[in-house]
Amino acid sequence: MTEDIMNVLSEFIARDILKQPSRRINPQDKLISSGLIDSFHLVDLALFIEDNFGVHIDDAELNASVFDTLDELVALVNERKA
Numbered sequence: 001m002t003e004d005i006m007n008v009l010s011e012f013i014a015r016d017i018l019k020q021p022s023r024r025i026n027p028q029d030k031l032i033s034s035g036l037i038d039s040f041h042l043v044d045l046a047l048f049i050e051d052n053f054g055v056h057i058d059d060a061e062l063n064a065s066v067f068d069t070l071d072e073l074v075a076l077v078n079e080r081k082a
Contacts, residue, residue, distance in 0.1 A: 005053065005074045012048055017041045027071045032064040042067065049073065055080035 010025040017037060031037045037045065039062075046057045046067075055077055061067060066076065 002074055002078060005077050006070050008052065009045075009049070009070055009073055013037070013045065016048075017044060025070060027074075028069050030064075030068050031070075032068045045073075049077060053077045053081065 006027060011021075013025050013031070014023040015021040025031075029036070032042065042062050046062055049055065050057055057076070061076075067073060
């Protein structure tokens with residue numbers, strides 16, 4: 001399940017946010033703190049997670065300390081689904 005979530009998120013980020021469908025996003029790549037994802041796309045990513053995985057993300061969680069890597073995103077989804 002964790003790998004499925006990671007693949008879905010990685011594909012969404014590469015295809016819809018970065019517009020680079022062949023790009024590989026690694027689990028530890030910094031998304032926010034590296035500038036790969038800006039604040040506008042961060043909201044898109046949060047909405048995608050909520051819609052696709054049925055979990056709620058608070059606005060206060062949309063920051064690099066909670067939301068900066070695929071590993072952190074997958075852990076957040078798994079925690080909320082449990």
